[in-house]
Amino acid sequence: MNNQVNVKVDAGVSIGVQEHLWRYIGYDECNYTYIPEGVDLLKKFAALGDAPYYFRTHFMFCTGNCHGTYKFGSTNIYWENEKGEPVYDFTYYDYIIDAFLSTGNKPFIELGFMPMDLVDTNYLRPAAGNWEKYGRYKEVGWTCPPKDYDKWHDFIKAVASHLVEKYGAEEVKSWYFELWNEPDIFYWSGTAAEYCKLYDYTEHAVHEVLPELRLSGPAVTGIFEGGHAQKFFRFFLNHCRDGANFCTQEKGTRLDFITFHVKGGGFPFEMHAPKAVPSVESLVHQVKLGLDIIQEYGYQDCEVVLSEADPDGWAAGGIYDNANMIFRNTEYYATYVASTYEKIDQLSSQYGIRVRPLAWAFMFPGERCFEGTRTFTTQGIDKAVFNMFKIYGSLGNEKLSFESDGTKKLEFLKEPEIGVKNHSQYTGEGEDTDVAGFAVRGKNGEIQIVIYSHCNDRDKVEDQKISLTVDGIGEKEVKIRHYRIDSEHSNPYAEWVRQGSPLFPEGEQYDAIKARDGLEKLCEDETAAVNGALSLEFSLPAHAVSYLVIE
Incomplete structure (x- = not known):
């Protein structure tokens, strides 16, 4: 046809500035950042004409062996000695930040998740012995609130102080900071009120160190009419605007920009899955619902980062987990990004709100060629979707x-x-x-x-x-x-x-x-x-x- x-x-007709809204990238496995394959991909983004790109990754506060695996990572940044006193080790944390900066990019720092020695164990089933204790931590412990909010405050203050001392206030001011990830689902074992409490203590700590630091929340996911994420989003914005601050007891909490997540579909593990595809329209609809709430609470002057704007919900799943992941290997993924980003740009203009989608994709070492995971490269080969970003990176601003x-x-x-x-x-x-x-x-x-x-x-x-x-x-x-x-x-x-x-x-x-x-x-x-x-x-x-x- x-x-x-x-x-x-x-x-001959200029209609304003073309925002380079696509300069945001993210992935789960923080320890992939500084390995050779990760650095190679960071360099490819830094070589684009509109670099730097901002990179967000999970698990940067977690406890473990500091070796990347699917859907987990760790830095051992925080532990406590036999007296219960905090010990800070920034070795692996700095590896990640240094990889971003040394390649010509910028960090989009996610403040999470909970270090093992800070977990409130009241949220966990009892565990016997170190193996079971660590197993319980990897299963759910990292999602828990802290056992002591003052210790969390001191920890966050120590992190912010370290970053300013090592990289300089002017540099850190140019980064993005975000508290946690998707606290409306299994990434957070506390309540919405407890997340707000964590945010209040975090906000007080970082701005005590650097008043110009940009902090956001709540990074909820999948805003649907009447859904839990929508209710959580409203609860958080209402708290920031009118609520009693858990840390200072004053009214409201400072919010520098706002984050939430949007997904075009979901493909679970299903070896013989029937055909399914992601929807452009559903993803864009979630953006609209989020912007409606932001206007409702009077935050329309805030920048909005869709800190995961994805065709689906499982980056580490590939074609051997669900055959529908095949689209990620092909031109379909590139055109999906082109379509969703163009419509997000339209919504941004319509609402008068600066909206930036973040592509949740990176690379996985050791995979089979064209594994079908959500990546930009496979065995060092640039996929079609990365060529879309090469186009983006070459564009002007008028x-x-x-x-x-x-x-x-x-x-x-x-x-x-x-x-x-x-x-x-x-x-x-x-x-x-x-x-x-x-x-x-x-x-x-x-x-x-x-x-x-x-x-x-x-x-x-x-x-x-x-x-x-x-x-x-x-x-x-x-x-x-x-x-x-x-x-x-x-x-x-x-x-x-x-x-x-x-x-x-x-x-x-x-x-x-x-x-x-x-x-x-x-x-x-x-x-x-x-x-x-x-x-x-x-x-x-x-x-x-x-x-x-x-x-």
Whole structure:
């Protein structure tokens, strides 16, 4: 099926600043940060044209062997001696921060989770012996409130003081800090009120050290109408605005910016899972519901970071856990990001609130090639989704007029059953293809146009005939470069399949796959004589991104 989509760009009409809202990345396993594979990926992000990127990772306060494993990590930053006195060891904590900074990036520091010697054991079943005690800690102990909030306060103060002393106040002021992760679910064994208490003590401690430090919460996940996360979010914002501060007994608590999480779906362990896909619309709907609450409590002037903005909820699961994770290896993941981020940008403008999505993806060492986990690279090979970030990183800051008659406008947010699409058995079948994008003026005056095509149904095969008109160029000769992400371009997964899907490719086989992991051109560069307007036509598959540079 061939549909014509008309896209119009007016290079003579500037409509404001194009926020580089995509410069936020996160992952669970903090100890992967400083290993060679982690550092290599950090360097790749730092090499993008709009670096630095901000990195958030879990488990930075946890107790363990300081070796990364799926969904766990540790630094042993805090322990207590035989007298019950705190001992601070920043060795591994600094490895993580140093890796961010030495590669040219910035930390987005998550203050969590609970060190073993600070856990309030009243939240745990009794354990006999060290093995059982540590097993209980790894199972649930790190999610517990502290046994002593004053000790927690001193601990946080010590962390903030160490960071300022080691890296300098001016540097630390440029970072983001966030208390905990998803306290509305199993990541927090306390109540909403106890989380607010933890926040009050944390806020007092960090700002006692550095008043300009930026602190946020509550990082709740999956805001649905009437759901627990929505209630928790309201409880927290109400507490910060009007509640009695647990630490100072004054009214309210300082909140520098706000975080919450959004997910497009959920794919559990299911070896023979029926087809399911993530929903763009459900994720964007969760963003809207969160922004509505922020306005309701009068925090619309705060920056908002969606500190996990993901197509699904299990980064460490791969195709061998659930076959639906296949989308992460392909161009589908790139177009999903393009579609959700563009619509989040629209919502940001509509609400007048600065919103930044954080992509929860990184890398996993030692995996099979194209494992299907939520990563940017596999065995050092850049996946199609990372090429989307290469496009983002090259863009300028001046937004230009852009119109597409094939776009899904935000009216879909009014659909009464939109939240149902988040269900794990949603297939996307019957959905329309969304063709949208944006245009900017580059750093050297060039016109940069991003046009994406995305359908939630990953199996949909459909070509759009794009009729692109670019006005406002004037009378001149221009050079046109056209880059493409699709099933055959900027997509090493296709080459991996052609090579027989080897689990651990080597030699010429690896080289052939690696050779296709860059941002590739759809066609040879063109030159054209323009008299006011430029007209171009090309086909765009149902899952594809075109990036055109006109100079």
